[in-house]
Amino acid sequence: MVAHAEDVVPPRPALLAFAARWLLTTNHKEIGTLYLWLSFTLFFIAGAMAMVIRLELFQPGIQFAQPLFYNQMLTMHGLLMVFGVVMPGFVGLANWQIPLMIGAPDMALPRLNNFSFWILPFAFTLLISSLFMEGGAPNFGWTFYAPLSTTYGPPSTDFFILGVHMMGISSVLGAINIIVTIFNLRAPGMTLMQMPLFVWTWLITAFLLIMVMPVLAGVVTMMLTDRHFGTSFFSAAGGGDPVMFQHIFWFFGHPEVYILILPGFGIASQIIPTFARKKLFGYNSMVYATVAIAVLSFVVWGHHMFTTGMPLFGELFFMYATMLIAVPTGVKVFNWVATMWRGSMTFETPMLFAIGFVILFTIGGFSGLMLALVPADFQYHDTFFVVAHFHYVLYPGAIFGTMAAVYYWLPKWTGHMYDERLGKLHFWVAVVAVNLTFFPMHFSGLAGMPRRVVDYSLQFADFNMVSSIGAGLLGLTQVLFLYIVIKTIRGGPKASARVWDGAEGLEWTVPSPAPLHTFETPPQFPPVMDRDVDEGTPIRNE
């Protein structure tokens, strides 16, 4: 958005210069922007796949998608949303915000930062290209259980494996960069326990990434050698065990779901104090709760596998360990509520999304507790109840969190206020659509509708029709969001440096839009906050 100030290279043709700028950039803000646009693009692609799924499920019977194609759609939808939308979205926010929030001039390893981003478009091109291959795209669900993905996987599974390897490398490098930045480049005087919570949650997320993405890489490598090089890790015929696949996968998979939500927790912890105009309630307990969630996430993977014939002791262990996670999560929810308690609250769009996050994520947390109960889980396992559960934690959790963050920091990034009226419209339509889409899934799931099946019994027809209508509406809100973002980039009331009158933190001490290079000399910490703010209405130019 701002041209390089110190561009001393000889002038190049415009297109080449444009390409070179974005391909070669080592600036954390530009790389953050790239990540966010990649995430947004894939959001539309994976969302279109969700539309195919919901269109097919609008009525019982097979109308639009044949079973094989339906399975490809739900597999790619899951893979792209998890690895292509939520993770790069959060990394983009981290790139933009972490250096700004800790007063660092850039990420610690800028070239590595460029490399970790530019792996991703290639990884996802590989993954998406499998749709056009003979035999179709991967069709075994995003969890790619063996032997579906080993013995019975389509030939394109190998492209999927390579794609997963690439995005795994990208995530690990990105996470290393974030940790090194946080440990080494904080403003003088900022101790760990004074860091903004978004930075804290990302620090812990980055550790989770470094510890589990290699395990994912390991499991897909085992799949690859099982498929082509004669090993039998997951084949009982050769002395392996397909259930072991699930153990290793979920050893990665459960920390992964916290990777998808912890930065969202951080975002809510930034936004709620701003608009409640109070300090965050229980900062220390927030940090400890985040650490506790991360540690516990490594010992609960078995709750995905209660029906595999696990011994009673294992079921009890994983059940209690899972329910234990409700304690630190509850601490967080109570802290957010306590922060709002008797605050002078206003309800600008970021705050609306943050409150929606807290309420709807908590509903998802409750259905998670229901799923953690072993005796009940046998009924819920692999039904739409599970689908309802993880969409309630991921859509209002990760996606609302990201959207809240975008509305919150967009004025800082672009220098313009977004259209508050449209933002509020976006929120209210989205919150209705999310509930319309995902709430009925609880009921169809409890009544026994299995997930990942193209057709369903007649008694589920009404619930599915409601879900599909909600999904269509939810799809439309994304177009509105895109419009709002583009409109804000192109113009709008000028934003002041502090933007929100309750905002605290180093990122609000730099002008809006944030210049390409900030904090070249370390800032003063704690910062002196500028009183000159606007409240979503055009006030004056600085």
Add this chain to the structure above:
Amino acid sequence: MTETRNSQRKSVILLVSLALGMFGFAYALVPLYEVFCEVTGFNGKTSSRAADPANIPDARLASSDREVTIQFLAHVANGMPWEFRPTEHQLRVRLGEINTTHYYARNRAAQAVTGQAVPSVSPGYAAKYLHKVECFCFTQQHLEAGEEQEMPVRFYLDAELPEEVHTLSLSYTLFKVPDRVPQRVPDRVAVR
């Protein structure tokens, strides 16, 4: 500045080794999983090694008068063209005594096929009390087209088998070993 650079380098090295270590850990999970199941008998997994009858502590062999029923089951996995069944469906055995039974297999395909039997014991926690002295499941079995054979299982039950167990079942699932898997020399157990 150099101080920052050094501490950065140190963090990077530590973090990269953590990532590499976790990649190794994923592979380490495979033997750990095997060991865990074998030690605890979770999953109904029996030991894949032959128990040496010479090593059995006397206390365990000292036959109690307790007798239990052991049932034999056979399953054939998808794509395995063999007929496969136990020759006797159940035995009444005394704890600590070595017993022998046979499974019958016949290759119904027109070409040679190699198979691997995978055992499972139910109830799962009883698996570690079932010791196999000899079993066709320890090695791959190779049958020419139309060939048949009886395959022995010699086993004894530990005298420490929990009181509440009156009946055990020993089940084998026979898998076809894919042709692309390097075949070990069939280590055929001579029948009779």
